[in-house]
Amino acid sequence: MDAIDRKIIAALRDNGRATYAELGRHIGLSASSVHERVAKLEAAGVITGYHAVVDPRAVGLDVTALVGVQPSDTASDDAVADALAELEEVESCYAVAGDDAFVVKVRVPTMDDLELALGRLRRIPGVSRTHTTVVLSTRFEGRPNNTALAGGGTNGT
Amino acid sequence: MDAIDRKIIAALRDNGRATYAELGRHIGLSASSVHERVAKLEAAGVITGYHAVVDPRAVGLDVTALVGVQPSDTASDDAVADALAELEEVESCYAVAGDDAFVVKVRVPTMDDLELALGRLRRIPGVSRTHTTVVLSTRFEGRPNNTALAGGGTNGT
DNA sequence: CCTGAAATGTACCGCCG
DNA sequence: CGGCGGTACATTTCAGG
Numbered sequence: 001m002d003a004i005d006r007k008i009i010a011a012l013r014d015n016g017r018a019t020y021a022e023l024g025r026h027i028g029l030s031a032s033s034v035h036e037r038v039a040k041l042e043a044a045g046v047i048t049g050y051h052a053v054v055d056p057r058a059v060g061l062d063v064t065a066l067v068g069v070q071p072s073d074t075a076s077d078d079a080v081a082d083a084l085a086e087l088e089e090v091e092s093c094y095a096v097a098g099d100d101a102f103v104v105k106v107r108v109p110t111m112d113d114l115e116l117a118l119g120r121l122r123r124i125p126g127v128s129r130t131h132t133t134v135v136l137s138t139r140f141e142g143r144p145n146n147t148a149l150a151g152g153g154t155n156g157t
Numbered sequence: 158m159d160a161i162d163r164k165i166i167a168a169l170r171d172n173g174r175a176t177y178a179e180l181g182r183h184i185g186l187s188a189s190s191v192h193e194r195v196a197k198l199e200a201a202g203v204i205t206g207y208h209a210v211v212d213p214r215a216v217g218l219d220v221t222a223l224v225g226v227q228p229s230d231t232a233s234d235d236a237v238a239d240a241l242a243e244l245e246e247v248e249s250c251y252a253v254a255g256d257d258a259f260v261v262k263v264r265v266p267t268m269d270d271l272e273l274a275l276g277r278l279r280r281i282p283g284v285s286r287t288h289t290t291v292v293l294s295t296r297f298e299g300r301p302n303n304t305a306l307a308g309g310g311t312n313g314t
Numbered sequence: 315c316c317t318g319a320a321a322t323g324t325a326c327c328g329c330c331g
Numbered sequence: 332c333g334g335c336g337g338t339a340c341a342t343t344t345c346a347g348g
Contacts, residue, residue, distance in 0.1 A: 021343085094293075
């Protein structure tokens with residue numbers, strides 16, 4: 001993982017559909033070399049996938065909420081996390097330090113759906129309490145973070 | 158925005174580098190038709206971009222935290238949001254209802270860097286208080302949510 | 315890491331239902 | 332209007348050096 005890999009990663013994070021030829025031109029490498037490096041980055045698990053990003057509101061997901069989930073002592077965290085993963089409305093799930101065991105991001109079409117989703121959350125065996133923070137607006141999200149990339153990386157290999 | 162568009166969106170969210178030919182085969186449409194539909198979805202702002210997803214730990218971002226930010230009364234929320242956007246460590250920023258005005262997701266290499274980042278956060282003019290929740294593990298993140306896609310769409314046009 | 319060449323895919327055209 | 336086929340062009344994806 002050298003400076004060229006970091007450039008490739010930055011470029012692909014910016015435009016996941018960039019062609020290898022395009023990347024090569026931008027970096028000063030042949031398309032085949034870029035292809036080979038990308039394949040290695042994928043195989044090494046550095047690049048985990050490519051995804052189209054869809055405007056949530058354009059597909060009717062107008063309500064976002066961050067929900068703290070507090071399990072009762074009787075349930076294992078893993079079991080609760082698995083149950084959370086079953087709920088389609090739960091987009092992300094973090095195990096956290098602090099008052100709650102998990103914080104999840106929920107996205108639903110309407111407030112009514114949020115109420116339904118929270119009901120489903122609370123019906124999960126072992127969930128004793130939820131603490132909901134409604135998102136009023138998303139200022140920015142999933143922005144590239146090159147702190148480590150620029151700083152010269154760790155050695156994954 | 159019909160059922161075919163929704164299939165295309167779902168497929169591209171799953172694999173953002175899928176070729177038009179591939180999408181066409183999977184859906185039962187010619188590559189040119191898929192190309193035209195995707196172009197329209199991009200122009201309409203439904204698909205906002207394509208991005209490679211990088212394993213944060215593979216690039217040395219080992220620490221994640223959710224930070225509630227409480228501005229003082231003297232600063233406008235927009236000014237604070239702009240200042241938050243200046244910090245590279247801040248990956249996402251949500252304006253929220255509740256005790257805090259914003260919740261931001263911060264990613265940094267180490268705990269020391271988290272301390273530094275929180276210091277920078279608090280030095281933003283108008284930020285009076287921060288409340289940090291350290292993420293112990295990311296169970297899943299940015300998962301597709303087809304609640305609305307499946308449920309029949311809104312009319313963006 | 316590059317060159318070269320065959321297979322594949324894209325992008326744009328007019329045409330059709 | 333949306334979908335289809337065809338074609339020149341670009342890209343991918345091998346081989347080998």
